[in-house]
Every structure is written in structure tokens, then in C-alpha cells.
Amino acid sequence: MKKLRVLLADDHIVMRSGLRALLDRQPNLEVVGECENGRETVELAGSLQPDVVVMDVGMPGLNGIEATKTIVDRHSSPAVVILSMHADESYVMRALKAGARGYLLKDSAAADLIGAIQAVSQGKSFFSPKVSRILAEDYVRVLKQKGDVDTYDLLTSREREILQLLAEGKANKEVATALNISPYTVETHRSHILQKLNLHTPAELVLYAVRKGIIS
Amino acid sequence: MLTEHPWQRLVNGEAADCTEQRDNNDEETVGQGDQLMIEKKSETLIVSKALSRNRLGSRGALFGGFGALLVLMAIICLDSLRTLGAFATYDTQVRQELLYRERTLEQIRAGLYESSNIARDYILIKSDPQAQEILRIELQSIQNETTTALKACIQTLPLSKREPFQRLALELEHYWTTIGPILALSPKEKNLGNDVLRGDVLSRNAEIIAITREVSAVNDNELKDADRRIAEVLAQFRYRLLMVATIAFSFGLILAGTTIIYAVRLEKRAQEKYYESLEAERELKELSKRLVEAEERERRAISRELHDEVGQSLNALLLDVENLVQMSSGDEAFRQGLQKVKTLAENCVNEVRNMALLLRPSMLDDLGLVAALDWQGREVSKRTGMVVDTVEENVSDNLPEDHKTCVYRIVQEALNNCSKHSYAKKVWVVVSQEPHHLRVSIEDDGKGFDPSRVCGLGLIGMNERVSQLGGVLQVDSDPARGTLLRVDLPLPSTSTPSRELSS
Numbered sequence: 001m002k003k004l005r006v007l008l009a010d011d012h013i014v015m016r017s018g019l020r021a022l023l024d025r026q027p028n029l030e031v032v033g034e035c036e037n038g039r040e041t042v043e044l045a046g047s048l049q050p051d052v053v054v055m056d057v058g059m060p061g062l063n064g065i066e067a068t069k070t071i072v073d074r075h076s077s078p079a080v081v082i083l084s085m086h087a088d089e090s091y092v093m094r095a096l097k098a099g100a101r102g103y104l105l106k107d108s109a110a111a112d113l114i115g116a117i118q119a120v121s122q123g124k125s126f127f128s129p130k131v132s133r134i135l136a137e138d139y140v141r142v143l144k145q146k147g148d149v150d151t152y153d154l155l156t157s158r159e160r161e162i163l164q165l166l167a168e169g170k171a172n173k174e175v176a177t178a179l180n181i182s183p184y185t186v187e188t189h190r191s192h193i194l195q196k197l198n199l200h201t202p203a204e205l206v207l208y209a210v211r212k213g214i215i216s
Numbered sequence: 217m218l219t220e221h222p223w224q225r226l227v228n229g230e231a232a233d234c235t236e237q238r239d240n241n242d243e244e245t246v247g248q249g250d251q252l253m254i255e256k257k258s259e260t261l262i263v264s265k266a267l268s269r270n271r272l273g274s275r276g277a278l279f280g281g282f283g284a285l286l287v288l289m290a291i292i293c294l295d296s297l298r299t300l301g302a303f304a305t306y307d308t309q310v311r312q313e314l315l316y317r318e319r320t321l322e323q324i325r326a327g328l329y330e331s332s333n334i335a336r337d338y339i340l341i342k343s344d345p346q347a348q349e350i351l352r353i354e355l356q357s358i359q360n361e362t363t364t365a366l367k368a369c370i371q372t373l374p375l376s377k378r379e380p381f382q383r384l385a386l387e388l389e390h391y392w393t394t395i396g397p398i399l400a401l402s403p404k405e406k407n408l409g410n411d412v413l414r415g416d417v418l419s420r421n422a423e424i425i426a427i428t429r430e431v432s433a434v435n436d437n438e439l440k441d442a443d444r445r446i447a448e449v450l451a452q453f454r455y456r457l458l459m460v461a462t463i464a465f466s467f468g469l470i471l472a473g474t475t476i477i478y479a480v481r482l483e484k485r486a487q488e489k490y491y492e493s494l495e496a497e498r499e500l501k502e503l504s505k506r507l508v509e510a511e512e513r514e515r516r517a518i519s520r521e522l523h524d525e526v527g528q529s530l531n532a533l534l535l536d537v538e539n540l541v542q543m544s545s546g547d548e549a550f551r552q553g554l555q556k557v558k559t560l561a562e563n564c565v566n567e568v569r570n571m572a573l574l575l576r577p578s579m580l581d582d583l584g585l586v587a588a589l590d591w592q593g594r595e596v597s598k599r600t601g602m603v604v605d606t607v608e609e610n611v612s613d614n615l616p617e618d619h620k621t622c623v624y625r626i627v628q629e630a631l632n633n634c635s636k637h638s639y640a641k642k643v644w645v646v647v648s649q650e651p652h653h654l655r656v657s658i659e660d661d662g663k664g665f666d667p668s669r670v671c672g673l674g675l676i677g678m679n680e681r682v683s684q685l686g687g688v689l690q691v692d693s694d695p696a697r698g699t700l701l702r703v704d705l706p707l708p709s710t711s712t713p714s715r716e717l718s719s
Contacts, residue, residue: 012528018535025542058524063582085527085569088594090579090587106531107565110538138594145603 003030004121007048009041009064010034010056010083019054019109026114038062045071050078052117055100057084057091065098072099079120083109087134089207092127096203101169102126123169125206125215132210139211152212154196160214162189166202167209274478281471288464292457299453303446310442313372314435320369321428324388327362328421331355331391335398335417339410343403352399359392380434384427391420505684512576512621519575522568530565534558577624584613585620585647589627593645600635602643609648619705622681623647623656626689629674630658630701638662638699649707656703664693678703 006029010016016034023029032048035041039061045053053071057064068080081102082095095103101120104112105128112128119126127135143150155163165175172190176183199205209215334355341347366388370381394416401408537558544550572578580588586608593604615623627645634640640662647656675691678701682689687705 012524012532014532015528015535018532018539021539022535022542025539058578058582065582085523085531085565086578088579088591090583090591094583094587106528107534107562109531110535138598141598145597 003028004052004117005030005032005048005050006117007032007041007044007050007053007078008034009036009038009053009059009067011036011059012056015056015106019113022110022113023117029114029117036060038064038067041067042070045078046074049076051121053078053080054113054117055080055082057082057086057095065094065100068095068098068100079123081113081116081120081126087128087131089135089138092131092135092210093203093207096206097201103131104128105130120169125167125169125210127210127215132213135207135211136213151197155193159189159193159196162186163193163205163209164214166190166193167206167215169206278471278475278478281467281474285464285468285471288460288467292460292464295460296453296457303450307442307446310439314439316372317369317435318432320365321431323365324362324384325425325428327358328391328424331358331395332413332417332421334358335395335413338399339401339406339413348399355395355399359396362388363392377434380427380431384424384431387420387424387427391417391424394420501684504680508681508684512625515575516581519572519578522572522575523578527565527568527572530561530568534561534565537561580620580624584611585615585623586611586613588620588624589645589647592624592628592631596631596635596643602635602640604631604643604645606645607647609646611647611649611654615649615654616708618685619654619707622685622687622705623654623703625681626656626678626701626703627658629678633674634658634660634662634699638664640698652707652709654705654707656701656705658701659698661698664695664697664699666695667691667693 006023008016008019008023008031010019013036016036020031020034023031032050033044035044036059038059041053041055041059042062044050053068055064055068059067062070064082064084068082071077071080077099079102080098080100081104082100083104083106084091084095085106087105092103101123102116102125104116104126108128108130112126116126142148152160161179162175165178170178172183172186175186179186194200194205197205197208199208206215334351338348338351341351363385366381366385370378370385373381394412398412398417537554541551541554541558544554577588577591579591589606589608593606596602597604627647631643631645634643638660640660643658643660645656645658647654649655679689682703682705685705687703690702690704691699692702693699
């Protein structure tokens, strides 16, 4: 079986070596490179063609989120897992908007990193359980405070199914195949979902799914 | 989840506490500097004391001068009045004396004339003893009157002037002794009497008239003398008056000059003081600005240090511990020990992250104002249960650093006030960017307050921050109505609003 090629990006050398020690013990993973700033990461992501980039947010020069944006915009780009100290939705939102698939808290890296790398390499999303929990709590609290209706109740069961698949990172075509319907129908469902939930971008859709606990 | 932590109070702007702490530190570390300051202070105190003494002296001199001038003028007035009064009295006295003398002389002349008439009548009258007796009595009375009048007049004269009058008295006495016997003549002897009358009496009569003329002339001279003397004294008086007036005038002139110089100097000093106070005010403003900047810089540095160094190291530690756990073979006690270390490190990471966020949220630097404000709203809402609704309209990601920090800190302080004092259920935070302005409003539905009476440290601090950027802060509140805080910050022309980044 082909090993997953991983690129590590963190400006903190102790952190980097810790991550490396963790990954090196995994038989199906291979760390192909380490970088300590955003620019270097962008370069190595291009030249080394890794499957997954594990990216720290706060790095000198170009920060992790900007670097993710640059990397993801390229053709045949690797999946990016963001490593962050913040569980706040503003960071999660930025990371998702930039194109990251996974969002991992550093203090739970040891427990979740392997799972996250595997999930994103298969095109799925991954969030630290703590992040999902906080986002969900915030969502519920805001709903309660504002006394708003939970828009999730407005969705049909088919729409909920499609929402989950889309949020997991599947493309329209994959969803169509999985549900045995036409991609055109998927697109129609998708626009209905976005309209009902008052969402505008794929990133917002993923964030919503995390908040609702549909994906983790 | 953020917990109440000592750091939080510092961040939430309980400036009084931290200032106090800082003061204490200063006292310990800058003891020597304090000593110097005290010396300097006492020096200035001495100088200012000397200055004030000097000022007191010149003020006293001015008061004295004005007092002296007034006294001098009063003396001149009194002296003039007194002198003029004395003149008037002297003049009247002299004239009255001369008039009295002249009248006496006149009386004597009249007496002489009358007595010679009586003598003539006596000679002409034929023997009529009764008529003769009447004439005799008449003559006697004239003689008495004139003698008494002359004597009285002489009595009033000073010794030096008595001589001609005494001569007159002597001559008059001779005259009476000459005329007296005529009236004692018998009718037979009357022819003889006629001779006597024509001879002795008339000659004596002429003599006396001459003397009275002489005396009159002397009187006239004396009158002229008196007039001359009065004129002289008057001239002297005028001269004296002129002298004294000149002195008073010069003195007044000097005094006026001194006063003007003094006033000008005072005015100049006041002006200097005014400029000094303006300068001091400016320096104070500058100092407070630098203080705010330094505080912000320091917070950011500590926050970064905590976040990037301490936090990252702890995360690395966590990783290493996890690696150790995975590598360790069967020893359960060892694994449990490692698990403890891991839990401890996890707690530390949380603690450090919270500290760093409270000091200065990394979102402000990493993601911009919008993300930081949203985060702040969520945190306050989570901590207090108050609904915080944040809306950002067209707020650019590349706002100037100072503006970003200013808005963030103001919202932070306002939310802190709301949660502490207002009992609000909901707060609306709106930040909107216009081409040349950044407007912030924070409105709550709490119990409000009277802005004219309450002006806490928080409001002062906010005002300070806003005015440093040339903006305006308005507090609109009433008890039992909520509070609306509005800030209008002018923007430098470089930063442009961008729509896509609003959340």
C-alpha cells in the first residue's frame, strides 16, 4: 500500500519534532518535509507534491491561513489540516474559507492528528471534537438567546442527507452517484439548502454542519 | 471557556488597580530618583518663595508710594487753605486797624474845629452866663472824648508806632490848655481872648492838623506796606505751591511709570505662565498617549510571548508525553504518571491561552478587527448570559493599527461596563466604515445612568483613546433608559473599506 506523504509546517522546532516522532511511528505515513514559515511551505508543497499538509496558523512571513489559500488555489493541491491553538469560530471560518479540510487543536494533536490526516486524504472534513463541541454550543446558545427558529427543521430528509455528504467534502457528482440521482438534482437541492439555511459559501455550509454536529 | 482570572481584571481595564500596583513598584525601584525629585521640588519651593517675597516687596512699595502721594496732596491742600485763611485775616486786621486810626484822627480834627468854633462863640456871646456854661460843658466833653479816643488808640498801637501819636497827644494837651483859659475869660478880657484865639489857638490848631496829616500819611504808607507784604507773601506762597506741586507731579509720574512697568512685568509673567501651562498640558497629553501605546505594546508582547513561546512549548510537551505513552511498554504506574503530566500540561495550555487572549486577542493581529469583535461578543455573551449582537459594515481588514486597537478596546470596555453595571439583557455593537470615518455604536437596554454625574475611569480612558485619534465620543444615557455610546473616528485617507470581508 502506498504511504501517505505528509508535509509538516510549524515555526516551533520542538513542536515539529514532536509531531514528526508521532507520525514516524505510523507505518502508513511518511513525513516528506518540514518547513518553518508560510512561504517555504508553499514552495515545498509545490515541489514535493505531498498528499497532506499539516499547517500551523501562526507562522512568520506568510501565516498558515494565507499559505493554505495559496496552496489550495493550485491545480492538484494537497489536503490541508490546520493546527491551531484557537477553538473560536472566527479562526475555523477563516481556515475553511481558505480551503482547509481539517481543523485541529494543538492540545489534542497527539490524539487526533492521525485520524485527521487519514480523513482529509480521503476528501473528508475533520474537526477536533473540542472544536465541534464549542461551535455546536455557541450555535445552540445563540439560537436560544435570539429566540430564533432552528432553520435545520426546515430541511427535508433528502436535503439533510445531501447536506451531510456535501459537508463531508464530496463533490456534486459523488453525491449523485451515492444517492443514485442526477448531478443536476443535487445542484438544485444544494441551492435550496443554502437558501433555507441562509448560507452563501461552501465554507459556511461546512461550518454549519459542524455546528449542528452533522459532521465532526 | 474563560474563567475569572487576575489577568482579566487587568485587561478589562480596572486601571485604578494596576496603576496603584505600578505606583508601588515605582516607589521601590526609583527611590533614588524620588530623592532627587524631592530635592528639586524643595529648590523650586525656595525660589518661588523668594519670588513671592520680592513680589510682596514691590507691591508694598507701590502701595506706600500711592499713599505718600495722597498724603502729600492732602498736605498741599490743607496748607493752601490755611495760608489763604491767614492772609484774609491779616488783611482785614490791618485794614481795620488803619481805619480805626484814621477815624480817631478824624475825630480829633473834628474836635479841633468844633472847639475853635466854641471858643469863637464864647467870645462873641454877650454876657449870658447860662450859654457860656453850656459852651464850657461842650468844650469839656469834646476835650474828654478826643483825649480818651486818642489814648485808646495809642493803647492799641505797638510801641514803635506810638511816637507820632504821642506827639499828637502832647500837642493836643497843649491845645486844650491854650483854649481852656479862653472860656474862663470875663467879658472884659474877651478882646484879649480874641487875640489868643487868633494867635496861639489857631497856630496850635494848624500844628495839630499838620500832625494828623503826617499820621495819615504814615498810615497810608503802612497800608501800602501791608499790601506789598501781602503781595510778597502771596508770591512766596505761589512759589512754594509750584514747588510742592512739581514735586508731587514728578513723584506721581515716577510712581505711574513704576506701576506700568510692574503691571507689564506681571502681565508678561502671566503670559509665560499661561504658555507654560499650555505646554504642560500638551506634554501631559503626549505622555498619556505614550502610556496607552506602551501599555498596548506591552500587552501585545506578553500575549505573543505567552502564546507563541509558552503555549507552543506546552503543546510540544503534550506531544512528547503522548509519544512516550505510546512507546511505553506495559508498566501501568508509569503510564498513569505520564497521564497526570499530560492533564497538567493541558490545563496549563488552556490557562496560558486564556491569559494571552485576555491581554490582547491574537485575532486582532491575525484576523483583523471584525473577527476580534465577534470573538469578544461571543466571549462576553458566554460569560455573562447577555446577548451581544455584533454587526460590522464594510469594515476593512487593513485598518490602521491604532484605529483597530482603539475600537477593540472601546468595545471591550463598553461591554465590560454593560455586564458590570447596566443589568442589560441585550447589547448591540455596530461598527461601520465610511470613506473617511469609522463609526462605532454600542447600545444596551440596561438601566442607564446620568452621564453628567457619573464619569468613571473607563469613560475617561475611552475618551482619551478616542481624542488621541482626533475622534469624538458621545455618551447618551438616562436612568431607566439604556445607554448609547457613540464614537466617530476620522480615518486617514489610505485605508479603504472592503465589502467582502464583513462577516
